[in-house]
Amino acid sequence: MLTDLLGPHAGFIVASYGLTALVIAGLIAWVLVDHGAQKRQLAALESRGVRRRSAARTLDPEGAA
Amino acid sequence: MALSITALANPTRFLGLVDRAVPWLAGLTAVLFAVGLVLTAQSPADYQQGETVKIMYIHVPAAWLSMFTYGLMTVSALGTLVWRHPLADVSAKAAAPIGAAFTFLALVTGSLWGKPMWGTWWVWDARLTSVLVLFIMYLGLIALWRTIEDPSRAARPAAVLILVGSVNLPIIKFSVDWWNTLHQPASVFRMDGPTIDGSMLTPLLVMALAFTLLMLTLHLLAMRNEVLRRRVRAIGLVTAGGAR
Numbered sequence: 621m622l623t624d625l626l627g628p629h630a631g632f633i634v635a636s637y638g639l640t641a642l643v644i645a646g647l648i649a650w651v652l653v654d655h656g657a658q659k660r661q662l663a664a665l666e667s668r669g670v671r672r673r674s675a676a677r678t679l680d681p682e683g684a685a
Numbered sequence: 686m687a688l689s690i691t692a693l694a695n696p697t698r699f700l701g702l703v704d705r706a707v708p709w710l711a712g713l714t715a716v717l718f719a720v721g722l723v724l725t726a727q728s729p730a731d732y733q734q735g736e737t738v739k740i741m742y743i744h745v746p747a748a749w750l751s752m753f754t755y756g757l758m759t760v761s762a763l764g765t766l767v768w769r770h771p772l773a774d775v776s777a778k779a780a781a782p783i784g785a786a787f788t789f790l791a792l793v794t795g796s797l798w799g800k801p802m803w804g805t806w807w808v809w810d811a812r813l814t815s816v817l818v819l820f821i822m823y824l825g826l827i828a829l830w831r832t833i834e835d836p837s838r839a840a841r842p843a844a845v846l847i848l849v850g851s852v853n854l855p856i857i858k859f860s861v862d863w864w865n866t867l868h869q870p871a872s873v874f875r876m877d878g879p880t881i882d883g884s885m886l887t888p889l890l891v892m893a894l895a896f897t898l899l900m901l902t903l904h905l906l907a908m909r910n911e912v913l914r915r916r917v918r919a920i921g922l923v924t925a926g927g928a929r
Contacts, residue, residue, distance in 0.1 A: 627736040629801040636740045636794045640747070643786050644899065650782070651906040658913035665920045 710902040717895035724888035740798040746896035747790035754784030759851040762844035774840035779907035785823035811860035812868040822850040
């Protein structure tokens with residue numbers, strides 16, 4: 621069936637596209653999971669009243685890093 | 686109001702820009718991938734390679750992006766060493782895993798294309814070996830950043846290493862011209878114009894644009910994460926200082 625559509629080397633083509641989709645999905649998952657983790661850590665620290673020195677100076681918790 | 690590079694030195698302003706730009710970039714990337722995949726499915730079989738030529742539409746963009754990402758890291762390294770831009774090292778560090786992933790894809794899809802067409806998975810020729818060196822450079826840089834805990838201490842050695850590694854970029858590009866290789870020479874970016882037929886060039890360029898926008902979107906998101914990671918670290922240091 622697949623070889624009718626993509627020829628005798630269909631397995632190589634499907635493997636290439638499948639791997640590419642997997643790697644791209646992995647990259648997207650990596651940035652999203654990492655973002656969630658950083659936001660949680662930041663929220664936990666700030667909820668304890670801790671501020672960065674620069675933020676404390678400017679009285680702006682979202683000030684320059 | 687135009688945002689200058691200097692204005693983006695403020696990470697908070699940069700984070701605001703990322704939040705505004707990413708939905709548009711992600712949407713445009715998805716549309717381009719959809720169009721590119723439809724064009725790819727409709728593209729003709731090659732008279733010699735048959736349908737196996739379809740691997741080109743992901744292998745070539747991945748290979749271009751492997752070099753483009755390192756080029757971006759090279760500019761970022763200059764930003765760290767010359768202009769001392771606060772986001773330059775963030776940019777370089779965020780780009781490295783993305784560049785490594787695209788280089789990995791270029792190597793593996795190239796191997797999957799090479800086996801049925803060349804009869805071998807791998808040859809130690811100049812193009813393949815120089816791309817493998819690029820992959821190892823990416824891994825080395827990621828290891829360097831992970832080894833040195835303080836990002837401000839890691840920034841300069843990483844930038845120097847990136848600049849040293851950038852020598853490899855022209856070697857990769859011109860390896861097929863300078864040495865006898867199994868890999869075919871350039872067929873798109875040539876002085877005398879592309880040698881590839883329009884029916885294959887169009888889907889290739891659309892897929893390349895989709896990959897490029899994907900890379901830029903992921904890079905902005907990874908930079909945002911790195912800025913947040915450094916904020917967490919800065920607050921952690923304040924806590925540690927207060928506890929002493």
